Amino acid sequence: xxxxxxxxxxxxxxxxxxxxxxxxxxxxxxxxxxxxxxxxxxxxxxxxxxxxxxxxxxxxxxxxxxxxxxxxxxxxxxxxxxxxxxxxxxxxxxxxxxxxxxxxxx
Numbered sequence: 001x002x003x004x005x006x007x008x009x010x011x012x013x014x015x016x017x018x019x020x021x022x023x024x025x026x027x028x029x030x031x032x033x034x035x036x037x038x039x040x041x042x043x044x045x046x047x048x049x050x051x052x053x054x055x056x057x058x059x060x061x062x063x064x065x066x067x068x069x070x071x072x073x074x075x076x077x078x079x080x081x082x083x084x085x086x087x088x089x090x091x092x093x094x095x096x097x098x099x100x101x102x103x104x105x106x
Contacts, residue, residue, distance in 0.1 A: 013087030
């Protein structure tokens with residue numbers, strides 16, 4: 001059941017990354033220049049309160065160093081660059097147990 005959830009989340013993230021790539025591609029074609037939308041802009045457009053809440057929580061409860069160079073760097077990247085590999089990681093994790101079970105039964 002857990003593998004199924006991991007694979008569904010992975011597929012959903014890969015689909016979101018593909019949509020973000022298509023949006024960036026069409027905006028680049030329309031502008032006749034390379035243009036991308038950072039992940040932070042998408043997050044701010046959809047849920048600005050949660051972005052501020054996440055920043056405050058991470059800086060206060062985890063470590064301020066984690067927010068400033070690490071997460072801000074990720075938020076400045078195009079959305080498909082961050083979300084795509086994360087989706088493939090979830091897909092890979094969902095397949096790990098399946099491969100182990102299959103090799104043990106042989």
